[in-house]
Amino acid sequence: MDRWKQILITGGILALLALVPLTTTRTDLLTWFTFTLLYITLSQSWNIIGGYTGQQNLGHAAFFGLGALSSRYLWLSGIPLPIAFLLGALVAAFFALVIGFPAFRLRGIYFVIGTLVLAEILRIVVDTLLPRALVLPSKLLSTYSLVPRYYISLGIAFLTVAAVYAISRSRLGLGLMSIRENEDAAETLGVNTQIHKLVAFLISTFFAGLAGGIYAYYSSAVQPGYLFQPVWTFDAVIIVFVGGVGTILGPIIGSVFFVLLQRLLSLYLPGGMHLAVFGVLFIIVVLFLPGGLIELMSKLRNRILGGSRLN
Amino acid sequence: MILEVKDLSKTFGGLVAIRDLNFVVNKGQIVGLIGPNGSGKTTLFNLISGVLKPDKGFIKFNGMPITGLKPHGVCQKGIARTFQLTKPFANMTILQNVMVAKMYGSESIRNMKQAREECEKILEFIGLAGKSSATAATFGLVDRKRLEIARALATKPRLLLLDEVMSGLTAAEMEEAISLVKSIGDFGITLIIVEHVMKAILEISDKLIVLNYGEKIAEGTPQEVVHNKKVIEAYLGE
Numbered sequence: 001m002d003r004w005k006q007i008l009i010t011g012g013i014l015a016l017l018a019l020v021p022l023t024t025t026r027t028d029l030l031t032w033f034t035f036t037l038l039y040i041t042l043s044q045s046w047n048i049i050g051g052y053t054g055q056q057n058l059g060h061a062a063f064f065g066l067g068a069l070s071s072r073y074l075w076l077s078g079i080p081l082p083i084a085f086l087l088g089a090l091v092a093a094f095f096a097l098v099i100g101f102p103a104f105r106l107r108g109i110y111f112v113i114g115t116l117v118l119a120e121i122l123r124i125v126v127d128t129l130l131p132r133a134l135v136l137p138s139k140l141l142s143t144y145s146l147v148p149r150y151y152i153s154l155g156i157a158f159l160t161v162a163a164v165y166a167i168s169r170s171r172l173g174l175g176l177m178s179i180r181e182n183e184d185a186a187e188t189l190g191v192n193t194q195i196h197k198l199v200a201f202l203i204s205t206f207f208a209g210l211a212g213g214i215y216a217y218y219s220s221a222v223q224p225g226y227l228f229q230p231v232w233t234f235d236a237v238i239i240v241f242v243g244g245v246g247t248i249l250g251p252i253i254g255s256v257f258f259v260l261l262q263r264l265l266s267l268y269l270p271g272g273m274h275l276a277v278f279g280v281l282f283i284i285v286v287l288f289l290p291g292g293l294i295e296l297m298s299k300l301r302n303r304i305l306g307g308s309r310l311n
Numbered sequence: 312m313i314l315e316v317k318d319l320s321k322t323f324g325g326l327v328a329i330r331d332l333n334f335v336v337n338k339g340q341i342v343g344l345i346g347p348n349g350s351g352k353t354t355l356f357n358l359i360s361g362v363l364k365p366d367k368g369f370i371k372f373n374g375m376p377i378t379g380l381k382p383h384g385v386c387q388k389g390i391a392r393t394f395q396l397t398k399p400f401a402n403m404t405i406l407q408n409v410m411v412a413k414m415y416g417s418e419s420i421r422n423m424k425q426a427r428e429e430c431e432k433i434l435e436f437i438g439l440a441g442k443s444s445a446t447a448a449t450f451g452l453v454d455r456k457r458l459e460i461a462r463a464l465a466t467k468p469r470l471l472l473l474d475e476v477m478s479g480l481t482a483a484e485m486e487e488a489i490s491l492v493k494s495i496g497d498f499g500i501t502l503i504i505v506e507h508v509m510k511a512i513l514e515i516s517d518k519l520i521v522l523n524y525g526e527k528i529a530e531g532t533p534q535e536v537v538h539n540k541k542v543i544e545a546y547l548g549e
Contacts, residue, residue, distance in 0.1 A: 171414045171421060174403075178411040181400035188360060188394075190386040190415035190466055246402075 017154055021147045030146040032259060037153035038214045039255035041160045042232065043239035045207035048164060050237065051246035052173065053200040054180025055104075056112045058233055059119030060208055063092040065126065065228035067209025072134065072216035085156075085213040092209025093202045100198045107183075119228065127225035135221040144220060153214045160207045165248050167203070176200050180246070238282050244294030253293050312374075313338045313470055313501050314359070319368035321354055321525075328354040330525045332368070336470070336518075341492075341502045343516030343533070345509075347545060351525040352505045353395060356472050359503075360392045361385040372470065389417045391468035395475045395505075397455040399447035406430055406443040408458060409465045416466025430465060437461040437491070452479055456488075464495070471495065473504045477511050489514060513537070521545070 020033055042064060049057050071088025075081055099118055106114045136144070167173045175196050178186035187193045212227065235258070243254020258278070265274035289296055314336040321329040329351045336342050344352050357363040359370055361382040369378045377385055391412075400408045409430040413420055420426040434440045437457050442450075447458060456476050463471055477488050489511055496502055496515075506512040512519070512533075519536040521529040523545040529536050536542055 169423075171423065171426075174407060174411050174414060177403055177407070178400050181403060182398045184362075184382075185394070185398035185400065185462075186411065187382040188362075188386060188392060189412040189462055190383050190417070190419065191411065192381075192383045 014154075014158065018151075021150055027146055030150050032263060034146065034150045034153050034214075034218060036255050036259045037150075037157040038211055038218070039235065039239060039259060040157040040252055041153070041207060041214065042211040043236045043243070043251035043255055044157075044160045044164050045204050045211060046233075046236040047240050047246065047251050048167065048176075048207070049200050049204035051240055051250070052164075052168065052180065053176040053197060055197060055200070056237075057115045057201070057204070058112050058230075058237070059115030059117075060205075060236055061228050061230055061232035062119035062122045063096060063205040063208035064212040064215070064232045065122070065224075066095055067092040067212030068216040068222075068227045069126070069130075069212070069224055071209075071213040072222075075217065076137070081152075081217070085152075085210060085217075088213045088216070089206045089209030092212065093206040096201045096205035097198070100201050104194060104197050104201075116230070116233075119230065119233065123225060123228035123230075126228050130224040133221050133223045141220060149214075149218045152217060156210050156214055160210065161248065161252065163203070163207070168248060172196075172199070177246070238278055240292075241282060242285050242292055244292030245290075247292075247294055250292050250294045253297075257293065312336070313372065314503075315371040315374075316359075317369050317371070319355075319358065319370065320366050321358060321363060322366055327525050329358065329365075332522075332525070332527055334520055334527060334530060336501060336503060338501055339496075339499060340517045341496050341504065341515055343512040343519045344503055344505045344522065345507075345512060345519060346522035346528075349524075350522040350545075352522055353474060354525075355522070356392055356474055356503075356505065359385070359472060360390060383415070386415075386466055386468075387417050387419070389467070389469040390472065391416070391463035391466045391470075392472035393456075393459040393463050393474055393476055395478075397452075397459045399450065399455055399458055401448040402446060404444050404446055405434065405439055405450075405458060405461075408447055409433055409461050412462040412465035416468075418467045433461050433465050437464070453484055456480075460491070460495075464500075468500060470501045470503070473502060473506075475505055475507065477506055477508050485511060 021030060024030065046057070046060050049055050067088040070091040071084045074084035074087055079087070103111060103114055103118070167176070175186070175191045178189070178191055179193050179196055183193055215227070216222070239254035239258045240251050242257065243252065244250025261277070262274055265277055285292060312335050316332055316334050319329055319332040332355070344355065346352055354363065358365050361377070361380050361384065365378060369376055371377065372388055372390060375388070377388060377390070380388070400411065406427065410426055413426045413430050420429060431440065431443065434443050437460060439454065439457055439461060442454070447455070450458065460473070460476060473492070477485055480488055485508065492502065492504065492515055504512060504515065516533055519529070519531065519533050520527060521536060521542050528541045528545060529539045
């Protein structure tokens with residue numbers, strides 16, 4: 001696609017999204033949008049390490065939780081919101097730096113299990129140390145509005161997508177993808193695979209921390225342990241795979257689809273049953289449509305346009 | 312002298328893969344490395360390229376010790392290799408495959424546009440120019456071998472280790488491969504070639520080194536080596 005067309009479409013979508021709070025005051029709609037943008041940030045951040053670099057990190061919730069918890073404390077202690085967000089994300093990335101060295105000594109399935117276990121340990125520690133729910137002070141509760149929450153999640157989602165886009169078209173992106181495809185070959189061609197995996201992990205967890213910040217700012221009351229629940233990891237993983245793993249548009253389409261389906265299903269199905277639907281959907285996609293929805297869309301488009309290839 | 316291997320040894324458990332190996336390779340030479348299956352040829356490549364660490368001895372490249380460097384470090388010093396079982400980046404395009412090597416190898420180019428131009432030249436030379444936007448997953452054996460060589464060349468090596476790039480080729484493809492290897496040599500790149508196809512290796516090599524059970528049993532020009540008694544015994548039995 002031609003560059004100007006791309007910029008125009010992106011700008012148009014952003015402008016439309018910026019207008020949303022001006023055209024509606026329905027809180028359910030604004031919440032949907034805010035969550036979709038939160039999920040775009042979260043899934044896109046997982047996409048960097050899991051999709052592009054091929055390291056299936058199942059401890060993503062730990063970084064979401066660390067970002068959420070730190071930025072919430074900092075924000076409520078009076079630090080300006082943007083700085084609280086930034087510091088929260090840096091805390092998440094710092095934790096990634098600490099566990100990155102030992103974690104990347106593990107390859108394949110051992111890395112997957114290792115990250116899952118680390119995140120669970122952190123969740124249990126947080127649950128034990130901070131058993132009580134964190135509620136916003138009444139002064140903030142009385143002035144609570146969804147509109148700034150919406151704009152912040154829009155801004156951060158845009159930042160995350162832009163960063164992943166830039167990485168995917170850079171030398172770094174090529175290096176990360178080569179690790180996903182064949183780590184031995186990448187190393188032989190001059191890629192310092194250990195350092196590259198660590199860098200991908202830091203970037204990925206930084207944005208996961210920002211996603212956590214969005215949630216911390218959004219929620220009026222939250223149980224600290226909930227921020228570290230594995231569901232944050234698995235939502236992100238499902239979104240990325242259903243949307244299209246290792247692509248820019250995949251996590252975006254996946255997030256829209258995920259939130260829409262989640263809300264619709266929770267209207268008609270008994271509590272929690274929508275998770276089962278997503279589980280089945282995930283299995284179907286992995287087995288029959290490894291490229292995700294994005295592949296399905298381009299296949300359909302090609303068929304409709306009589307086989308003329310667009311991408 | 313571009314490569315010096317001195318007293319090199321490597322064992323796996325109780326199995327001796329390389330024993331007290333000594334040899335030198337001069338700049339611009341094409342050296343054929345031959346020997347029966349399991350004689351230690353691929354182990355030697357793994358030792359030079361940093362995939363394995365020797366138990367004893369050292370390897371010097373341009374007078375500098377490289378033992379202990381990781382594979383990416385060895386590559387950045389100017390030694391490239393191909394794998395006997397090709398390892399393409401299957402879900403990336405051919406151009407991207409070669410770009411990785413160009414942007415990370417020795418004398419790497421960090422600018423995307425410049426790197427792309429260089430890579431297109433390499434693909435042209437290797438005969439893959441028309442396929443640069445195909446993914447490597449769609450490639451058959453011959454093209455995968457070509458890609459393997461193209462990537463290795465893109466790292467801008469001074470020394471190139473080719474591991475059985477001609478096995479599985481038809482006679483016509485072999486002729487092409489031989490002239491390709493010769494023209495790589497003409498660029499001034501020093502080559503060490505492991506090959507089972509005797510006709511090819513005798514035609515290309517300036518010097519042959521013969522391994523058996525991890526030891527060097529002969530070294531010399533192709534004519535000298537093929538008449539060497541030890542070599543004939545190693546291949547045909549006594």
